[in-house]
Amino acid sequence: MEHQLIFVFHCPFCNWSITLPRHSPLGTYGGHEYRSSALWPITFLCAARQQASECSSEIVQSEQLQPHVEIETPAALWQIVGACGQENCRGRSAVYTWYLSHASGDAVVNLALKLNPRIRCSGSHDLTWQTKNMEATKFDF
Ligand SMILES: [Zn+2]
Numbered sequence: 001m002e003h004q005l006i007f008v009f010h011c012p013f014c015n016w017s018i019t020l021p022r023h024s025p026l027g028t029y030g031g032h033e034y035r036s037s038a039l040w041p042i043t044f045l046c047a048a049r050q051q052a053s054e055c056s057s058e059i060v061q062s063e064q065l066q067p068h069v070e071i072e073t074p075a076a077l078w079q080i081v082g083a084c085g086q087e088n089c090r091g092r093s094a095v096y097t098w099y100l101s102h103a104s105g106d107a108v109v110n111l112a113l114k115l116n117p118r119i120r121c122s123g124s125h126d127l128t129w130q131t132k133n134m135e136a137t138k139f140d141f
């Protein structure tokens with residue numbers, strides 16, 4: 001009997017299980033291996049605890065897909081990309097969060113602005129989040 005695997009990682013703050021999409025810019029899977037992309041390590045923003053942390057792809061683990069449990073959770077993995085607001089800086093960075101799948105992109109951008117996650121910019125400073133030049137993208141399972 002063949003077991004179908006899904007790949008997840010656990011939030012470093014609240015231990016919530018984050019299901020990775022089968023195909024996303026973060027990586028792909030189809031068999032028994034998660035092929036992570038060069039976007040890792042990622043900065044994960046916990047909406048519940050309002051904290052952010054860098055996560056390496058080494059924390060990704062496989063889990064048995066429970067065929068009788070609905071995969072359609074009302075939450076999804078979101079990517080929020082922002083351009084640094086500091087003068088003469090062209091840095092762009094992304095954070096990832098687990099949030100309502102039916103939320104609007106604007107709501108997710110506002111969440112990130114409110115929580116203001118600290119993230120290293122390309123220079124020697126932290127990224128300055130700003131309302132303009134921010135974009136939230138949902139990664140569907
Ligand atoms: Zn969390």
Ligand SMILES: [Zn+2]
Nearest residue numbers: 084089091121
């Ligand atoms: Zn910058």
